[in-house]
Amino acid sequence: MSTLARILDVCDSVVSMIQTAWVPAAPSAVSRVYDPDIGLTAEDVNTRLAGRQVLVFPTKYESPAQASRDMLWRKHRVTVLTVERYTDGSGSPPVAWMDARVGFVEQMIFNPLRNPALVLAGQLVTQAFPAPDEAAEADVYDIDIVIQDRAFWAEVRVVLQEPTDLTGATI
């Protein structure tokens, strides 16, 4: 029996999808994490953030309804955080710099993950798709972090749905 939780498999599939579309250049990266060290200030010597980091978190899963006599729908709630420090100057991040990050989140993360035709597959999950009755949502940016830390911070929350058998296993 695989010990990989289905929601982690879904998150890994999201990581792969973003990785393939974005192709980040180091130190920028996309990864699945539980408790990332995100150092945004000069005092965070060992954990100071480098490049643009796209961090995929498992948030919650649930079986909201039975799909049929032998099938369940399972919903996986996934959060994708995009964070990047502004390092080019001493002042606040300029509008063009922020615009580029806001556009990145919309076009590389939100839009693909909310495409109704998306079907993701991983090791266990064979057909995870955006839950048609759930809204995806994005915080465009965090104004406090822009002001205090001169960094871009945006969360996208999506709900992906997949069918399982009554035991929660792949069908």
Added chain:
Amino acid sequence: MSTGAKVKFGFKGVIAANGGTYATPTWSAMNNVAEAKIAMSRAEAEASMRAYPVKLTESIMREIEFEGTIRSDDGDTNGYILMEAAFIANAPLDVLILDGPIGTNGSRGVRCDMKVFKWEEDEGLDKLDYRAFTLKPCIPINGAPADAVAGASSITYTAMSA
């Protein structure tokens, strides 16, 4: 100590189509069925007479209607495709409807030749496709409508009486 039925779960109810002969049926459960409701009642007939100073009513023919939804699945030849084909061809299905699994002692219901009278699909933007269907008994070509009670290894069919 009670020896009656244990708790029955709705989702364990079965609607199955016969893939064998009428005498030796081979039941294939339609597991893509989601919502399911069987409505049974008896039609009423006026039976008042001068001998009794009350309005009298008699029950006559039994009315049976099975309403449900089935997940649209092109690979489901035992359920979705079978029912669609029966609807298009206006052909009866030899159907078994039980309130529990086929092999469970005490599961009970009916067996009838039935036709598909409704075959609807809500293709709304926020929907996953299911067909809403209605089955009703039709003129039997396989066998008379029967009540059915399952045993552990067989099902007893009793022709419905008036």
